[in-house]
Amino acid sequence: xxxxxxxxxxxxxxxxxxxxxIDSFLNHQIDIPLFMKLAKxxxxxxxxxxxxxxxxxxxxxxxxxxxVGLEYGVKNFVFAKKNKSAIVGNDNYTSQIFSxxxxxxxxxxxxxxxxxxxxxxxxxxxxxxxxNAGVGLxxxxxxxxxxxxxxxxxxxxxxxxxxxxxxxxxxxVYSGAAIKSIENNTIIFG
Amino acid sequence: xxxxxxxxxxxxxxxxxxxxxIDSFLNHQIDIPLFMKLAKxxxxxxxxxxxxxxxxxxxxxxxxxxxVGLEYGVKNFVFAKKNKSAIVGNDNYTSQIFSxxxxxxxxxxxxxxxxxxxxxxxxxxxxxxxxNAGVGLxxxxxxxxxxxxxxxxxxxxxxxxxxxxxxxxxxxVYSGAAIKSIENNTIIFG
Numbered sequence: 001x002x003x004x005x006x007x008x009x010x011x012x013x014x015x016x017x018x019x020x021x022i023d024s025f026l027n028h029q030i031d032i033p034l035f036m037k038l039a040k041x042x043x044x045x046x047x048x049x050x051x052x053x054x055x056x057x058x059x060x061x062x063x064x065x066x067x068v069g070l071e072y073g074v075k076n077f078v079f080a081k082k083n084k085s086a087i088v089g090n091d092n093y094t095s096q097i098f099s100x101x102x103x104x105x106x107x108x109x110x111x112x113x114x115x116x117x118x119x120x121x122x123x124x125x126x127x128x129x130x131x132n133a134g135v136g137l138x139x140x141x142x143x144x145x146x147x148x149x150x151x152x153x154x155x156x157x158x159x160x161x162x163x164x165x166x167x168x169x170x171x172x173v174y175s176g177a178a179i180k181s182i183e184n185n186t187i188i189f190g
Numbered sequence: 191x192x193x194x195x196x197x198x199x200x201x202x203x204x205x206x207x208x209x210x211x212i213d214s215f216l217n218h219q220i221d222i223p224l225f226m227k228l229a230k231x232x233x234x235x236x237x238x239x240x241x242x243x244x245x246x247x248x249x250x251x252x253x254x255x256x257x258v259g260l261e262y263g264v265k266n267f268v269f270a271k272k273n274k275s276a277i278v279g280n281d282n283y284t285s286q287i288f289s290x291x292x293x294x295x296x297x298x299x300x301x302x303x304x305x306x307x308x309x310x311x312x313x314x315x316x317x318x319x320x321x322n323a324g325v326g327l328x329x330x331x332x333x334x335x336x337x338x339x340x341x342x343x344x345x346x347x348x349x350x351x352x353x354x355x356x357x358x359x360x361x362x363v364y365s366g367a368a369i370k371s372i373e374n375n376t377i378i379f380g
Contacts, residue, residue, distance in 0.1 A: 023301060023304075024303065024304070025266075028268065028269065028271065028300075028301055028304065029266050029267070029268045029301075029303075029304045030255075030256065030259075030266060030267050030268070030269070031265060031266060032256065032259045032260055032264065032265060032266065032267065033265060035256075036260070058248075058249045059248045059249045059252065059269075062249065062252040062253055062256075063252055063253075063255075063256050065220075065253075066220065066222065066225075066252075066253050066256040066257065067256065069220075069222045070222055070226070070260075074222065075221060075222060075223060076215075076219050076220060076221060076222065077219070077220050077222065078218065078219045078220070079218065079220070079249075081218065110218075111213060111218055111219075113214065113219075114213075114214070114218065114219045
């Protein structure tokens with residue numbers, strides 16, 4: 001989405017060749033009209049699909065999940081919770097997610113009441129990088145017997161292999177802006 | 191708000207005389223239309239005030255902040271971040287918040303770029319209980335020289351003293367549903 005790319009170029013802060021900080025509109029301060037446009041673009045991309053519910057993961061996916069849920073007119077979105085401890089009850093679906101950024105594994109949980117067999121679930125998140133969060137959320141949906149309609153991220157880093165991992169599971173991927181590389185303090189979109 | 195009270199009675203799970211779990215529509219699964227109605231009710235309550243920006247705290251305040259921001263038609267909302275460590279740079283406003291639920295103190299931070307002098311800020315959160323999160327966010331706004339328009343919570347627990355703490359700072363308080371007590375497995379609204 002052109003407008004998102006322009007926003008990244010204008011307000012993104014390049015930390016190194018792999019990381020660009022986009023706190024000012026994506027994950028600390030949120031640009032509400034931009035998120036609503038992104039939600040519209042996501043719906044257009046998955047226009048042949050039925051979507052019953054949106055699933056994301058705390059914290060940074062929540063705002064986009066709200067926007068996308070509102071755009072679809074669905075009643076609910078669900079955010080998976082991250083726990084350091086592996087102690088989980090029988091009432092939850094769980095999956096292990098390794099975070100490259102934080103170099104730690106989180107046990108991600110969703111209450112079994114909130115993902116149902118046969119539901120059509122669209123998964124959204126702020127970033128698609130290594131793809132582990134997406135893989136974990138797909139795992140949870142499939143444990144529940146739900147149908148994963150697709151995976152949508154605001155920003156994708158094409159050089160970290162996440163898209164391939166998710167597509168290998170048979171899930172269609174959308175991203176609002178796809179960063180091909182960050183070189184000499186310049187962001188190049190793919 | 192009648193509809194929120196009914197939802198709490200219908201789907202809230204009473205854990206003990208102080209805690210009711212309302213995961214199914216407030217802070218794990220989110221009821222999007224209910225949040226939009228709540229946002230409308232909040233705007234009506236603060237109708238004499240100008241609001242430039244919404245401030246909340248991760249994680250559970252984010253969905254309500256999005257709804258309220260959309261209702262007001264403002265460009266941005268900001269969510270404060272919680273850090274276990276007290277290491278913070280000069281680029282952030284910080285405040286210490288003690289959580290009764292978790293029995294620990296968090297350093298809450300907001301990037302100085304995102305709260306500006308003279309801005310009219312409405313603070314929102316999912317719960318108002320002991321009031322410490324609200325007090326911390328008001329502290330951050332005042333460090334920045336911003337004007338706190340009010341504090342709005344989806345659900346208030348009247349018996350934990352939060353409202354008094356926030357009103358003592360001269361800030362007007364809204365709650366969508368105010369629980370007076372939980373007795374003999376029954377929720378009584380105030």
